[in-house]
Amino acid sequence: MMWTRTRLALRSIARSQSLNGKRTRMKEQLSAKQHERNEKKKKKLAALANLMELNDRDRLHEAELAKKRDAMEAEIEEQSPAKAKAKDEDDGFITVGSKRKARNRLTIRSNPEQEAESVEEPQTSAIEHTDTDEPVAKKSRNHEAGGDSLPQEICSLSEQQYKQLSAELRRRKRQIEDVPALRLREMGQRASLATPQNARTPLFLTDIQNLLMSALIGQKSPCRPDRWCSVEKWLNLSHSVVVILEGLSLYHYLSNESQFEATNKIFNTKLEMLLPPRNEGQIIDEIAKIPLTNVQARKLIDEHGSLESAVELNKDPTLFVKTIFPIERKATVPDDLHKDDKFPRTKLLLSALQMVDEGYPIPLQGELHSRFQKFRFTKDSYAPVTNRSPMYGVDCEMCQTEAGVNELTRISIVNERYQTVYETLVMPRNRITDYLTQYSGITEEIMKKVTKTLKDVQDEVSELLPPDAILVGQSLNSDLNAMQMMHPYVIDTSVCFNISGVRRRKSKLKHLAMTFLKEIIQENDEGHDSIEDSRATLKLVKMKLANSIEFGDEILTQQKRLQELANASSGDNISNNLFAHAAKRDKRTAIVTVGDLQPHLKDIIEKAGEAAPKDHSLAVRVHEVSSSKEAVRKVNEIALENALTIANLQVAEQDFVLESAERSVAKLDKTIDRLWNSVAHNGLFLVLMGGSSECTNGVAKIAIKRLNGTEQISVPIGS
Numbered sequence: 001m002m003w004t005r006t007r008l009a010l011r012s013i014a015r016s017q018s019l020n021g022k023r024t025r026m027k028e029q030l031s032a033k034q035h036e037r038n039e040k041k042k043k044k045l046a047a048l049a050n051l052m053e054l055n056d057r058d059r060l061h062e063a064e065l066a067k068k069r070d071a072m073e074a075e076i077e078e079q080s081p082a083k084a085k086a087k088d089e090d091d092g093f094i095t096v097g098s099k100r101k102a103r104n105r106l107t108i109r110s111n112p113e114q115e116a117e118s119v120e121e122p123q124t125s126a127i128e129h130t131d132t133d134e135p136v137a138k139k140s141r142n143h144e145a146g147g148d149s150l151p152q153e154i155c156s157l158s159e160q161q162y163k164q165l166s167a168e169l170r171r172r173k174r175q176i177e178d179v180p181a182l183r184l185r186e187m188g189q190r191a192s193l194a195t196p197q198n199a200r201t202p203l204f205l206t207d208i209q210n211l212l213m214s215a216l217i218g219q220k221s222p223c224r225p226d227r228w229c230s231v232e233k234w235l236n237l238s239h240s241v242v243v244i245l246e247g248l249s250l251y252h253y254l255s256n257e258s259q260f261e262a263t264n265k266i267f268n269t270k271l272e273m274l275l276p277p278r279n280e281g282q283i284i285d286e287i288a289k290i291p292l293t294n295v296q297a298r299k300l301i302d303e304h305g306s307l308e309s310a311v312e313l314n315k316d317p318t319l320f321v322k323t324i325f326p327i328e329r330k331a332t333v334p335d336d337l338h339k340d341d342k343f344p345r346t347k348l349l350l351s352a353l354q355m356v357d358e359g360y361p362i363p364l365q366g367e368l369h370s371r372f373q374k375f376r377f378t379k380d381s382y383a384p385v386t387n388r389s390p391m392y393g394v395d396c397e398m399c400q401t402e403a404g405v406n407e408l409t410r411i412s413i414v415n416e417r418y419q420t421v422y423e424t425l426v427m428p429r430n431r432i433t434d435y436l437t438q439y440s441g442i443t444e445e446i447m448k449k450v451t452k453t454l455k456d457v458q459d460e461v462s463e464l465l466p467p468d469a470i471l472v473g474q475s476l477n478s479d480l481n482a483m484q485m486m487h488p489y490v491i492d493t494s495v496c497f498n499i500s501g502v503r504r505r506k507s508k509l510k511h512l513a514m515t516f517l518k519e520i521i522q523e524n525d526e527g528h529d530s531i532e533d534s535r536a537t538l539k540l541v542k543m544k545l546a547n548s549i550e551f552g553d554e555i556l557t558q559q560k561r562l563q564e565l566a567n568a569s570s571g572d573n574i575s576n577n578l579f580a581h582a583a584k585r586d587k588r589t590a591i592v593t594v595g596d597l598q599p600h601l602k603d604i605i606e607k608a609g610e611a612a613p614k615d616h617s618l619a620v621r622v623h624e625v626s627s628s629k630e631a632v633r634k635v636n637e638i639a640l641e642n643a644l645t646i647a648n649l650q651v652a653e654q655d656f657v658l659e660s661a662e663r664s665v666a667k668l669d670k671t672i673d674r675l676w677n678s679v680a681h682n683g684l685f686l687v688l689m690g691g692s693s694e695c696t697n698g699v700a701k702i703a704i705k706r707l708n709g710t711e712q713i714s715v716p717i718g719s
Contacts, residue, residue, distance in 0.1 A: 042162050049165045052172065180233045180682055180704050182269065188228035190367070191271040193254075193699070200366040202272040203228055204353045205283065208688065208700055215240045215684050216644060227357065237704070240644045240684040241635065243675055244283045245668070247651040249695035256656075259665040262673035267687070267701040274352070274364075275690060275698050276323060283690045283698075284593070284601070284648045321352050323696050324363055325488040327382045328467075335386045341545040344387045345470065348491045348541065358495065360477040361486045376458050378487045383467040385489045391416050391470045391541065393534035396479040397440035401430035408454060408482040409435075409442050412530035413464070414538060420531055422464055425450045426457050441528055458485060472537050474509040493537045496544060497552040509533060512540055516552060588641065590621045592634045593648040597622055632674050639678040647675065679705045 184192065190201040210223040215237055225231070250272060257264070275283065321327070338345060355362045361372045393414045398406035407428035415421050425442075427450045435442045461483070465471075470489045473479055480487060494506045499515060507515075510522045513536045521536055522528050544551045591597065602622070623638070625631050628649050639645045649671075655664035672687060679685045682705065689699040 045162065045165050045169065048169065178233055178236050179706060180231060180236050180684075182702060182704055183230045183232070184269065185226070185228055185230060188271065191228065191273070193270045193272060198366060198370065200272055201356070201364060201368055202274040202366075202697060203700065204274050204351075205276065206351065206353050208273065208686070211702075212240060212242065212644065212686070227353075236682050237684055238680045238682040239639065239642060240686065241639050241675065241679050242644070242646045242686045242688065243635075243672065244646065244648045244688045244690060245651050246283060246648065246690040247692050248656075248668070248689040248698070249692040250689070250697040250699055251695040252656045252692065253689055253699050256661055256665045259662060260669045260672075262669050262676075263687070263701070266672070266676050266685070267703050269702040271700045271702070273688070273698045273700045274323060275696055283688055284591070284646065321355075321488045322384075324352055325382060325486070326377065326380070327384060327488065330384055335388070337387050338545070340542065341387065342547060343545065343549055345389070345391070345491075345541075345545055346385055346387055347549060348496050348544070349385065349470065350490045350492055350495065354495065355477075355490070358475075358477050358492065359481075360490065361480055361484075363486060372486065375484045375486050376462075378462055378465055378469075378471075378485050379467050380462075381467065382488055385468050385470065389468040389470050389489065390466060391472050391491070391538060392421070392465065393418075393536075393538035394471050394473045394476060394479055395530040395533040395537070396482045397442055397528065397530050398478075398482050399428065399432045399436055399440060399442055400434035401428050402433050403430040406436075406482065407432075408457070409440065409447065410530055411457060411461075411479075411483065412534050413461070414531065414534045416538065416542070418535045418538065422461065423531060424452055424457065424460075426452055426454060429454065439528055441524070441530075454484065457483065461485065472541050474512075474533065474537050475506070491541055493540050497540060498554050499552070501554045503555060509536060512536075512552075516540060516543060588621055589644045589646075590623065590638050590642045591646045591648065592623045592625065592631050592638075594625060594628055594631050594650055596624055628671065632671055635675055636678040639683075640680055676703075676705075681705055 187201070188203070189195065190199070191203045192200075207225060207228050210227075211225040211229070211231070213223045214225055214231065214234060231237075253260070335344075337343070350358065350360070352362065352364075356364070356368070361375050362368060363372065363375075363377075395412050396408055397410040399409045401407045407430065408426045409428060409432075410425050411422070412420065413422040425447065427447065432444075432447065435444060435447075437443055468489070469487075470491060471480075471487050472491045473493070475494045476490055476492050480490075493509065493512060497507065497512050497516075498505075499507050499511070513519045513521045517536065517539055519536065519539075521532050540552070621638075621642075623634050625634055631647055631649055635645055635647045651664075651668070655661070676685060685703045685705060687699075687701040689701075
């Protein structure tokens with residue numbers, strides 16, 4: 001028995017020793033494999049570091065060659081009498097050399113001799129990128145260097161070198177991930193030149209203003225471009241360069257698009273843009289209306305309570321409406337306020353951009369044109385709206401018909417004295433299937449003797465309204481769609497009143513009347529009364545005009561309160577979290593213009609400087625030059641010193657007549673290419689091609705520069 005126990009104990013000890021031996025051998029094997037894996041990691045890391053270094057050298061070498069080439073071309077231009085003569089004939093546009101020299105996207109060199117040779121001959125490399133559709137054949141793993149082997153100085157990495165390289169790679173990865181990106185939303189995609197013309201809806205210059213304001217101020221800008229695009233990582237935009245080409249229209253660009261070779265390589269995002277009438281001023285006039293510096297923005301806050309209120313009060317809602325509707329061109333005269341108003345009633349008008357967003361019938365080209373082509377204008381021609389233009393409250397009631405839509409069955413119009421000036425029932429074109437009595441108040445009995453048609457109503461409304469009438473209503477887009485009429489001057493109480501604090505969340509007229517007028521409406525069991533609703537909307541608007549732009553708008557009111565709290569807590573009138581980011585990066589803003597800047601623009605800029613006359617670093621700098629060539633040189637010289645640089649260049653329309661178009665396009669293309677070279681990594685580059693007398697639409701081209709000198713591709717946002 002004892003012998004058996006001893007034998008079992010010995011067997012257990014033997015098994016334990018055997019297992020321990022196996023574990024030891026396995027650990028040794030794992031340690032060897034781990035060491036081998038670590039060595040491979042070091043080799044790969046060293047190879048990647050070598051590759052990055054060589055690519056950095058390539059970029060520096062290419063930049064130096066480009067500078068030398070540009071300097072040589074400039075010297076040749078100045079020395080050549082023939083070139084000097086041509087320079088005077090071509091409006092000063094700079095002439096740049098031929099195409100860029102092609103270079104490898106990926107280059108790996110295995111020894112210093114090859115590295116030296118590749119500086120002289122960039123075509124020599126172990127791996128080359130080709131532009132053909134054929135895939136590049138892979139080199140053998142044992143090619144030249146043999147397997148995973150690397151240059152001796154790279155293979156023998158110490159632990160410290162390994163850690164340093166790892167840290168550098170992580171830094172580079174973060175740098176790549178932090179590149180800003182512009183992505184088009186649905187409205188941006190609709191405006192893209194890639195969209196067929198019959199389905200295209202242009203952007204407004206206001207959309208571009210919003211993009212620039214957000215680029216300067218960041219995520220807390222009061223005017224954001226979210227309607228049409230999304231820009232990721234605003235904080236990492238290094239600066240913005242805007243090039244305005246006045247006189248170059250959409251027609252000119254599309255007629256010569258293929259000849260803009262360098263420009264087409266730079267830009268992936270090309271959008272159609274609606275511009276103000278030529279006689280209303282230049283593009284730069286509108287761009288300059290955004291707060292160009294922190295000082296100017298702070299001054300607007302002090303004057304109006306918040307930047308949001310300042311934007312509302314300084315905008316011209318009719319600017320683009322004048323381009324779209326048949327409005328007479330008249331000289332501007334002093335426009336006094338209406339005796340009952342505290343601020344201009346024209347500031348409550350919907351802009352053309354808001355009309356599009358709110359679904360108003362508007363005679364724009366593309367998809368909107370096909371939708372509203374059967375609609376009529378309320379007048380054959382309109383007079384310019386003023387602060388004394390009469391307001392009319394409008395409300396319609398609709399019934400559902402067999403056509404599957406709601407058609408007009410009643411319309412009421414009241415004047416500013418709340419007197420009913422027009423009220424009638426209307427027989428729809430199609431048979432009524434649902435009278436919607438609980439909402440419309442319309443019954444089958446009421447409609448039995450009605451004979452008036454929609455056309456009769458359109459004729460009578462057109463005759464009734466004066467040419468500068470302002471229509472007022474709650475969600476008036478529904479009423480105008482039911483009337484099948486278009487009108488340029490509209491005040492919508494669902495837009496200018498907001499008690500939710502969320503712009504897209506609209507309040508019902510019944511709630512607005514109770515909150516502000518202390519009146520109970522829409523309580524009739526027999527349905528709504530269109531005259532009662534018309535009067536309520538007019539009363540609301542007149543109450544707002546008697547108070548302030550913020551009255552009844554919780555969003556503007558909240559912004560004003562926040563500003564007052566910030567001022568009270570800081571003890572002064574200039575500290576504001578809204579501009580914390582901009583204060584760090586806003587070195588200065590520069591405007592480079594060919595010829596003299598318009599006097600009213602100089603006034604705007606001087607007023608901005610008066611807010612802090614001793615702080616020249618925050619002022620808007622104006623550089624007036626004599627030619628486009630000088631403008632390009634000046635932009636290249638100062639672009640990196642400014643948060644925003646605007647270059648305003650004039651393009652003569654006669655440059656695009658048939659015999660000179662090709663030459664003019666080539667010069668413009670090279671000018672844009674030269675200006676692109678002034679943009680730094682993560683810089684926003686914007687080219688705005690202004691309209692001409694023949695075509696009021698222009699083109700907006702947008703790019704964000706990457707580290708390797710190419711643009712950030714604009715990828716459409718998914719739903």
